[in-house]
Amino acid sequence: MREFQDKKKRRKMWYSFPVVILLFVVALLLAKGVVNIYIKYRESLSLKGRALSELALLQVRKDALSKEIEKLSTEVGVESAIRSKFNVAKPGEKVLLLVSPEEELVASSTPDFLDRVLEKVESFFKR
Numbered sequence: 722m723r724e725f726q727d728k729k730k731r732r733k734m735w736y737s738f739p740v741v742i743l744l745f746v747v748a749l750l751l752a753k754g755v756v757n758i759y760i761k762y763r764e765s766l767s768l769k770g771r772a773l774s775e776l777a778l779l780q781v782r783k784d785a786l787s788k789e790i791e792k793l794s795t796e797v798g799v800e801s802a803i804r805s806k807f808n809v810a811k812p813g814e815k816v817l818l819l820v821s822p823e824e825e826l827v828a829s830s831t832p833d834f835l836d837r838v839l840e841k842v843e844s845f846f847k848r
Contacts, residue, residue, distance in 0.1 A: 734740065792798035803809060810816065 793802060
């Protein structure tokens with residue numbers, strides 16, 4: 722009989738108001754920890770996605786730069802880079818400018834504002 726009385730006493734202690742409140746507070750603290758970890762997990766996933774996309778862009782840039790380095794390692798590549806950046810020509814070379822007839826007509830048929838002003842100024846002084 723004493724055993725049943727001890728069980729009843731322990732059960733009464735576990736179901737008492739202060740113990741229930743204490744267990745509730747512990748459960749809230751554990752839940753808060755889980756929520757914080759979940760928030761950090763989601764944030765790390767988004768940062769991982771951004772880092773992977775940035776890595777892919779950097780890999781593409783690295784490939785393009787390595788191709789450019791290979792091109793510049795040859796004499797022809799160096800010459801083409803110098804010609805494009807500094808607008809130079811070899812001695813004896815001449816520049817040939819090709820203009821299509823349509824571009825000539827468009828340029829001559831529609832004078833812009835500055836051309837019209839200059840024509841009026843010239844006509845004023847010719848009188």
